[in-house]
Amino acid sequence: PARRDELKARARRLLAERNAVLVAHYYVDGDLQDLALETGGCVSDSLEMARFGRDHAAQTLVVAGVRFMGESAKILSPEKTVLMPDLDATCSLDLGCPPEDFAAFCDAHPDRTVVVYANTSAAVKARADWMVTSSCAVAIVEHLHAQGQKVLWAPDRHLGRYIAEHTGADMLMWQGECIVHDEFKGLELELMKKEHPDALVLVHPESPKRVVELADVVGSTSQLLNAVTGSDRQTFIVATDNGILHRMRQLAPGKTLLEAPTAGNSATCKSCAHCPWMAMNALQGVVDCLEHGRGAITVPEPTRTQALGCIERMLDFVK
Numbered sequence: 001p002a003r004r005d006e007l008k009a010r011a012r013r014l015l016a017e018r019n020a021v022l023v024a025h026y027y028v029d030g031d032l033q034d035l036a037l038e039t040g041g042c043v044s045d046s047l048e049m050a051r052f053g054r055d056h057a058a059q060t061l062v063v064a065g066v067r068f069m070g071e072s073a074k075i076l077s078p079e080k081t082v083l084m085p086d087l088d089a090t091c092s093l094d095l096g097c098p099p100e101d102f103a104a105f106c107d108a109h110p111d112r113t114v115v116v117y118a119n120t121s122a123a124v125k126a127r128a129d130w131m132v133t134s135s136c137a138v139a140i141v142e143h144l145h146a147q148g149q150k151v152l153w154a155p156d157r158h159l160g161r162y163i164a165e166h167t168g169a170d171m172l173m174w175q176g177e178c179i180v181h182d183e184f185k186g187l188e189l190e191l192m193k194k195e196h197p198d199a200l201v202l203v204h205p206e207s208p209k210r211v212v213e214l215a216d217v218v219g220s221t222s223q224l225l226n227a228v229t230g231s232d233r234q235t236f237i238v239a240t241d242n243g244i245l246h247r248m249r250q251l252a253p254g255k256t257l258l259e260a261p262t263a264g265n266s267a268t269c270k271s272c273a274h275c276p277w278m279a280m281n282a283l284q285g286v287v288d289c290l291e292h293g294r295g296a297i298t299v300p301e302p303t304r305t306q307a308l309g310c311i312e313r314m315l316d317f318v319k
């Protein structure tokens, strides 16, 4: 704890000295979330992180999250320095959708509108017509479907299936998945629901079909957080990365938050629903990237401008 306090103090000092702001995702370590809020930064989902960074006066953004989040921040704020505590922090959705293979998939289906999830590399976004996040994916595909457009979707197959079911759109899917959400188990969740009949079940749509079907609320991280703060219910079962419980506890003290079962936490490990790449973000990394200016994100042209196009299309749609 002494070491932690010391690191936090150093990070706080460096943020001020370097005119930098810390932008953190709900899934990162609670210490980083607290530091971000204590120093005028933000804790939010990937979309809001990018927007916050763009609109903030600081010339340096420290993005505590995973690589595609740093890239999105840089795409929206090319004039700013974007640093990440650990450049190796990535995402199974990003890793599972290499730009060259994705381009070939798009080339093979030129009649389809290309819609990609935020959890992709800048190079993949550069090939897309639209980027969406889980909070607006259904609305945007609904809009495209109403115009008679057929969709090529990448990379999350569970979210893709969820969108297709809700819109009736013709969607050709890339077969990627999030290694965290893919682990939630329907059968075990059903048993947990029986044990806690009064609990509200909150599920992120990156989860498998049988898990989504048991949900009372399906939504993005921000929507799930709002479900906790906005409900009279006392108990919640949460099927998303357990890093978000930190913020949920802060915003809804006294409520009972239960982690939805995964293959691991039902038997052996108590916290399997945590992203190993999000977990690479630490106070030491924040200090190091500010002290030495390392961990800088670059997005080359014309990739940046092309990727910006699909992000701005979404931002215009949601505003």
Ligand code: CIZ
Binding pocket: 044, 045, 046, 047, 118, 119, 133, 134, 178, 206, 220, 221
């Ligand atoms: O699972 C993720 O990485 C999510 C939900 C990212 C986001 O949009 O905040």
Ligand code: SF4
Binding pocket: 027, 066, 090, 091, 092, 093, 119, 178, 179, 180, 181, 241, 275, 276, 277, 278
């Ligand atoms: Fe990617 Fe899943 Fe980790 Fe989010 S939680 S960064 S979707 S692997």
